[in-house]
Amino acid sequence: MHIVVPSSSNTFQQSWIASGRILFLIAVSGLGAIGLVVLSALWAGTESDAAALDRQRQLVNARLREQVDQVAHVIGQFGNGYLAGVYPASRAAGVSSSLDTVLTAAAGSAISQTAMSAFGYDQAFVVDDKAQLIMMTDAETEKRYRWMRPLFLPLLKDARLTGSRGTVPSDRTPSSMESRFADTARANRALANLMRLEGRPTIVGIVAVNEAAESQPQPMRQFLIVVRFLDGAALDELSRQQGLNGARFARTADADENEVAFQIDATANGEPIGFIVWRPDLPGSRVIGRLMPALSIAALVIAVLFSVLLLRLRSSLGELKKSELHARQLALHDVLTGLPNRAMFAMRFEECLADPRNSTERSAVALLDLDRFKAVNDTFGHAAGDELIRMAAARIRALLRPDDTLARLGGDEFALLLPNIRDDQTLPSICDAIVAELGKPFPLLRGEAVARVGGSIGVTVVPDAGRNADDIMRYADVALYEAKMGGRGQWRVYSPSMDGGRNARDILKNELREVLAKSTASFPETSSSAPVTGRSDFGSLEVYYQTVHRAGQGFQASGAEALVRWRHSQRGLLTPASFIPAAEEGGLIDALGFWVLREACRAACKWPEGTFVAVNVSPAQLRRPNFAEEVFAVLEESRLSPYRLELELTESSLIEDNSEIYSVLRSLRSQGVQISLDDFGTGFSCLSHLVRFEIDRIKIDRSFVSLLGTKANGAAIIGAIVALSRNLGISTTAEGVETEYQRDFLAALGCTDLQGYFFSKPLPLRELDCFGKSESGAALRTIVPGAIA
Incomplete structure (x- = not known):
């Protein structure tokens, strides 16, 4: 079988591809922006770290220069104080030259001890201008000094130690102010250098300690040399002051991954002395370390969102494509079966x-x-x-x-x-x-x-x-x-x-419409179409009645069921199966049902009291909102008591629109109209219908009655229905009774009423003679079983 499946259009495919590309570009742009933000943060952190590291190096360099200058200043002041206090006193005492030598050695030792104890220098030496020791010392110190002496000789020749002296005019005595000025000049003739000594970074300071005034004879020059090593207590102090975490001295730049090395150069020739290594404080890395998790999470979340958005759009486009294909499918195919439409x-x-x-x-x-x-x-x-x-x-x-x-x-x-x-x-x-x-x-x-x-x-x-x-x-x-x-x-x-x-069906519908119009001519308000005069005669509608008999008491007639017939002028007597479908298709079922109801009520009003007439009602009639009012109008017109009217419903009437049908049935029952359920057990049987709609009578279908005497389950089914009805207080009518055995068996099972060809076939009203009256109005004639074929 051919099934055509329309292919998707090129335009749709191109649009889908273009939309995918646009979303891909958006996703790449978003990810690129996040990447730039992350890179910018990393760059800013790196720059901040570089600036912080450079500042730390500058501070270390400045601190070293400051310590060198401090050593020069301190020993300068120390030398000035010694000249002012020691040498003048010795000369004023008139000490001989031999004694002067001994005193000078002793003074040198005192100066050395004072420099180390008072100012915290690691070593202090008093030497002459040839770097020879002129101080009393032990053999170990003297041996150690011999290793240092070659490094001190170049310093003793530095011009800063022999600068110009402060003078006063020769024609007058110097004032105290001028003397202090000259003393300050002498104090400034001191120097301090950074150098490597004993393989260690060292500040070496030199100052002349016995320079005489300009007017006095110049004695043999003596110098104080002080040594301060920077890799010990001095480095610890520097580390504390500058915040150098874990500072240490290294001869080579052997810094670890998290350390930096600062090179120390000699003052005299700029040669590298060694390196100060420490763990720097890098604020940029610290900030990045704190922000990076958040930035990473944000980047990941945005990447995921873009990915989800991309997948969602692709899914939406796919669904749109499927929807388009489905719409085309629906346009050419039946939804229920999938067949071509x-x-x-x-x-x-x-x-x-x-x-x-x-x-x-x-x-x-x-x-x-x-x-x-x-x-x-x-x-x-x-x-x-x-x-x-x-x-x-x-x-x-x-x-x-x-x-x-x-x-x-x-x-x-x-x-x-x-x-x-x-x-x-x-x-x-x-x-x-x-x-x-x-x-x-x-x-x-x-x-x-x-x-x-x-x-x-x-x-x-x-x-x-x-x-x-x-x-x-x-x-x-x-x-x-x-x-x-x-x-x-x-x-x-x-x-x-x-x-x-x-067009036979249309012809039949038109003929039925004319017959209904003629039959309801005296009641135009109930007709589905106005009567038309001058039309052909297609016969007339008649109501036939099939009696219903009590199961017991001589099987007297208790009522009759109204059945419509069409006596067609050309086709003869038509049963409902021949024209009811045409009436439903042509919208005539309401008018036809109403006509049958009116005719049945008019006939039943002449029957004895205690008898009833049953009329079939279609689902379409029940769905009419004013159906109950129409029934009450017919009862009032015919003067028939409501309890003598029984409306027969099919189970299909109760399947849909339960709320509306329930309201209609409740209104009918409130006035006494009886409700029966026809063909019970053959449709979509639901026991809740019996209770919810307050059914008064159940009609057992003829298909179950026909099983009596042939199949055992027929009696079981009927017995179950009768027992259920008895317990609920509902009457039961067995349809299709055709034999005496069926009659007696059904009566023995407990059916309240019987109906079938054994008692009577459907007859026109003029032939229905079982409702004769006595003076009391009771039914006189007893139906003899099998008398009517």
Whole structure:
């Protein structure tokens, strides 16, 4: 079977690709922006660390220079103080030269001890201008000094130690202010250098300690040399002051990953002395370390959001594409069965007619209709009806050839396109197989119900029927109608002789409309259409009555059921099965039902008290909002007591619109109208209906009664229904009683009333003579079993 699936358009694909590219660019841009933010933060942190490290190095360098200057200043002041206090005193005492030498050595030792103890220098030496020691010392110190002496000699020749002295004019005595100025000048003749001593970074300071005034004779020059090592206590102090974490001295730049090294250069020649290594305080890295987790999480979240957005958009575009394909599918296919719909069938049909090969090869068009589908839909509900449609479509499709087309036109109507019928056996075999398959039972509602419907087919052969598509479809419809009128469950091929029956259903509906108009002419307010004069006589409607008898008390008649008949002037007496479907299709069922109700009430008002008349009510009537008021109007018009009217409902009437139907039935029962449930047990039986709708009578279907004497479960089913009714206080009427055995058995089971051909067949009112009256108004005649065939 051909199923056309429309392909997606290039425009849609291009739009989908372009949208994907745009979203991809947006995602890349967003991720790039996040990356730039992260890189900017890293760059800012790195720059901050570099600035902080450079500042620490500058502070260390400044601190070293400050310590060098401090050493020069301190020893300068120390030398000045010694000149002012020691040497003048020795000269004023008139000490001899030999004694002066001894005193000078002793003074040198004192100066050395004072420099180390008072000022915290590591070493202090008093030497002459040739760097020879002129102080008393131990052998260890003297040996140690010999290693240092070559490094001190260049310092003793530094010009800063022999700078110009402060002088005063020779023609006058210097004032005290001028003397202090000269002393300050001498104090400034001191120097301090950074150098490596004993492999250690060292500040070495030198100052002259015995320089005489300008007017006095110059003695042998003596110098104080002080040594302060920077890799010990001095480095610890520097580390504390400058915040150098873990500072240490290294001869090489062997800093670890988290350390930095600062090179110390000699003051004199700039040669590297060593390195100060420490763990720097890097605020940028600290800030980055704190922000990086948040930035990483933010970047990850944004990346995930962009990814989700991209996937969502791709999914939305995919869903949109599927929706478009689905919309195209719906435009050409039936939603319930997935079959081609009317539009696609028309396309296929036009293609078939336009194909040049079909001018020589025969094809066939068939219309198929399920029989009794409406009864299934009304009895079991729309869900069961839909399930039946799907199952029927599947059965038909399984019987067709690959090139055949099956389409659903709507409701239970299908269309078949059968191309290339090359022999005379193809078409009959297909149609016979379809009719046979549709005649099999359909299990519905998960096996809770079984439907037997059957199907009718009307066929038109192309090109035998002509080339116009509309005419071909009309011919197939005529053939379908003939198949239904011929008894259903069969198929017919159109022939010109069927033209007389064309549009037979419309003709029947028009005739019924005229008959109703004539029958209700005296009651125009209840007619569905105004009476039309001058029309042909298509007969008249009549009401037949089938009596209902009590199970006991001589089986007297307790009432009768009203059944409509159409005495057609041309077709004879028609039963409801012949024209009720046309009345429902033409919207005439309300007027027809109302007419039967009025006629039955008018007849029953003349029957004895205690008898009732039962009238069938369709679901369409119950759904009318003013149905209860119409019934009350008929009762008032006919003067029939409400308790003598019994309205028979089918179970399908109670399946849908329960709330509205419940309101209508409650209003009827409040005035005394009796409610009975017809054909109980054959439809979608629900025990809650008996209680919710307050049913007064259950009518046991004739299919169960017919099982009595043939199958044991027939008696069990009827017994269960009777027991249920007795416990609920509901009357029971058994339909289809045809034998004396059935009558007696049903009476013994406890049925309250009986109905069937054993007592009476449906009769017109004029022949209904079982309601004769006595003086008391009671029924006189007892029906003799089997008296009426």
